[in-house]
Amino acid sequence: xxxYRGFFRxxxxxxxxxxxxxxxxxxxxxxxxxxxxxxxxxxxxARFHADYGPDGVRPPELAANRLAHQAEACRVCGLCTxxxxxxxxxxxxxxxxxxxxxxxxxxxxxxxxxxxxxxxxGCDACSRVCPAGIPxxxxxxxxxxxxxx
Amino acid sequence: xxAIVIGNGLAGSVAALALAERGVxxxxxxxxxxxxxxxxxxxxxxxxxxxxxxLPWRDPLQGRPLKPVERLHLLLAEAPTHPYAVLFxxxxxxxxxxxxxxxxxxxxxxxxxxxxxxxxEHARVLPNLxxxxxxxxxxxxxxxxxxxxxxxxxxxxxxxxxxxxxxxFSARTLAHELEALGLPVPALRVERPDWPALLTAPSAGxxxxxxxxxxxxxALAAILAGRGAKDRLLLLPPILGVDRTxxxxxxxxxxxxxxxxxxxxxxxxxxxxYRFQRALAQATASLEQHEARVEAVREGDTGWQLRLAGGTxxxxxxxxxxxxxxxxxxLATEETIREPLLGLPLFDEDGRRVDGIPAHRSARKGYGNPxxxxxxxxxxxxxxxxLTARGELRSDRLFVAGDLVGGFDPARERTGMGxxxxxxxxxxxxxxxxxxxxxxx
Numbered sequence: 001x002x003x004y005r006g007f008f009r010x011x012x013x014x015x016x017x018x019x020x021x022x023x024x025x026x027x028x029x030x031x032x033x034x035x036x037x038x039x040x041x042x043x044x045x046a047r048f049h050a051d052y053g054p055d056g057v058r059p060p061e062l063a064a065n066r067l068a069h070q071a072e073a074c075r076v077c078g079l080c081t082x083x084x085x086x087x088x089x090x091x092x093x094x095x096x097x098x099x100x101x102x103x104x105x106x107x108x109x110x111x112x113x114x115x116x117x118x119x120x121x122g123c124d125a126c127s128r129v130c131p132a133g134i135p136x137x138x139x140x141x142x143x144x145x146x147x148x149x
Numbered sequence: 150x151x152a153i154v155i156g157n158g159l160a161g162s163v164a165a166l167a168l169a170e171r172g173v174x175x176x177x178x179x180x181x182x183x184x185x186x187x188x189x190x191x192x193x194x195x196x197x198x199x200x201x202x203x204l205p206w207r208d209p210l211q212g213r214p215l216k217p218v219e220r221l222h223l224l225l226a227e228a229p230t231h232p233y234a235v236l237f238x239x240x241x242x243x244x245x246x247x248x249x250x251x252x253x254x255x256x257x258x259x260x261x262x263x264x265x266x267x268x269x270e271h272a273r274v275l276p277n278l279x280x281x282x283x284x285x286x287x288x289x290x291x292x293x294x295x296x297x298x299x300x301x302x303x304x305x306x307x308x309x310x311x312x313x314x315x316x317x318f319s320a321r322t323l324a325h326e327l328e329a330l331g332l333p334v335p336a337l338r339v340e341r342p343d344w345p346a347l348l349t350a351p352s353a354g355x356x357x358x359x360x361x362x363x364x365x366x367x368a369l370a371a372i373l374a375g376r377g378a379k380d381r382l383l384l385l386p387p388i389l390g391v392d393r394t395x396x397x398x399x400x401x402x403x404x405x406x407x408x409x410x411x412x413x414x415x416x417x418x419x420x421x422x423y424r425f426q427r428a429l430a431q432a433t434a435s436l437e438q439h440e441a442r443v444e445a446v447r448e449g450d451t452g453w454q455l456r457l458a459g460g461t462x463x464x465x466x467x468x469x470x471x472x473x474x475x476x477x478x479x480l481a482t483e484e485t486i487r488e489p490l491l492g493l494p495l496f497d498e499d500g501r502r503v504d505g506i507p508a509h510r511s512a513r514k515g516y517g518n519p520x521x522x523x524x525x526x527x528x529x530x531x532x533x534x535x536l537t538a539r540g541e542l543r544s545d546r547l548f549v550a551g552d553l554v555g556g557f558d559p560a561r562e563r564t565g566m567g568x569x570x571x572x573x574x575x576x577x578x579x580x581x582x583x584x585x586x587x588x589x590x
Binding site: 075076077078079081082083084094096097100101123124125128129130131 | 189512
């Protein structure tokens with residue numbers, strides 16, 4: 001019993017459980033659509049966004065994967081946080097969070113609830129200071145665009 | 150009376166020097182560079198970055214930046230797992246201990262020629278390299294007048310060919326930031342003097358050593374002479390020497406006729422951190438030092454035995470661990486999060502056990518949630534003796550200091566340096582007290 005609980009807790013931590021639920025749901029929706037005889041129309045990427053966007057699922061993109069790989073080099077030194085001087089940031093945001101979010105399986109961009117780029121002054125100090133060379137500002141920017149309304 | 154200190158960052162150096170001053174036979178195991186070497190030039194006791202974290206940086210009613218002592222007050226009241234809350238009953242005690250530690254540090258760094266300006270009663274608003282502002286408590290190796298809100302004019306000196314030094318951009322950013330923060334905006338200007346080839350290089354770290362030499366000093370003095378005024382801050386990139394910064398700054402201030410300061414520069418332009426680490430190394434050079442990785446640590450009946458890479462064996466009655474976190478190597482995250490030397494249990498600021506969790510799975514979901522990695526570290530009692538998972542003493546001959554102590558996020562509240570000072574200071578006092586009790590205790 002303890003093992004199961006640990007299993008689910010861990011999946012909850014990493015977002016795996018949510019990913020699985022979404023997978024099953026989208027799979028079922030696909031089958032139902034096929035049965036109903038609805039033919040797909042228009043641009044596939046736009047269709048993907050329309051169908052699955054509301055659930056927070058995004059089509060994988062090369063640039064995002066590259067950023068995620070780079071973000072994995074993070075050693076959590078916190079220099080970006082210390083260097084960051086976001087102006088009037090409310091709610092307050094931490095560049096480290098963007099890196100951690102990008103490097104982990106974080107599919108729930110839409111529910112971040114905030115637009116990280118919105119509070120950013122664009123000084124790029126976070127990327128310059130990073131000892132691991134992670135393009136933090138690019139990640140923030142991307143999160144801002146994806147996470148925004 | 151013998152002690153081994155593992156670590157040569159701020160915490161380890163403070164502990165080692167304080168123990169040596171109390172007549173203890175200290176051996177220091179030094180490794181590479183830790184977080185201290187990444188310092189950008191300010192030594193913060195409890196500073197908040199505008200817009201980051203919960204610690205306010207200014208008085209909500211009056212709008213003025215909070216004094217360090219006021220921030221300490223807030224921190225002690227609001228963060229029960231923070232090392233300050235473990236160490237101190239109230240802000241008065243914190244001020245007393247921190248002031249004593251800073252005073253001692255000033256004494257140790259006077260030899261290597263590094264000055265620490267500032268006090269706990271005044272906050273400073275300093276410019277970063279890109280023009281963003283930083284509320285800072287103490288300034289390492291710069292004059293305390295670098296405060297951009299205390300002058301009526303800030304003049305950037307253009308240094309052609311230096312990467313990351315874009316005065317016009319910095320000036321625009323600073324104006325924008327000060328305005329948005331509701332602080333007075335001084336007149337901002339860029340001056341482009343004829344810059345000598347002698348002082349031209351793409352990185353600040355390569356110009357700085359040239360300013361230790363007389364010809365470099367003379368060249369810079371010629372540029373700055375008469376350019377300053379009492380109310381005008383001349384702002385340079387972090388190039389003002391490596392080993393004799395304090396005297397160089399004094400010289401320049403006198404020549405220019407007004408304050409001259411460096412912008413704070415973090416990695417890869419952390420000249421100040423390099424300077425700080427070098428000065429600490431010089432201050433501790435008279436101690437017995439071994440530069441090697443620690444391979445094994447064992448506690449015997451009368452003390453500790455260490456085996457270093459290369460086969461050296463060390464013995465002492467007490468051990469102070471000041472190995473840092475992820476940068477210093479005090480915590481390993483290759484597979485699971487763990488303390489590699491003794492396998493001490495680790496906790497985050499919510500009191501959750503963190504060691505043993507695979508690092509890549511430790512992330513808590515949601516943007517903006519405090520992540521366990523940010524505040525993971527060893528839990529210790531008031532004497533800085535690490536505790537086991539059940540809250541018992543691990544050993545009364547073992548002490549910890551610096552970032553290795555968990556329960557706080559050094560980046561968010563910007564208390565890393567202050568904690569290194571306070572815990573190093575306390576660990577030394579407690580270790581000496583333990584040595585005084587002898588083997589029978």
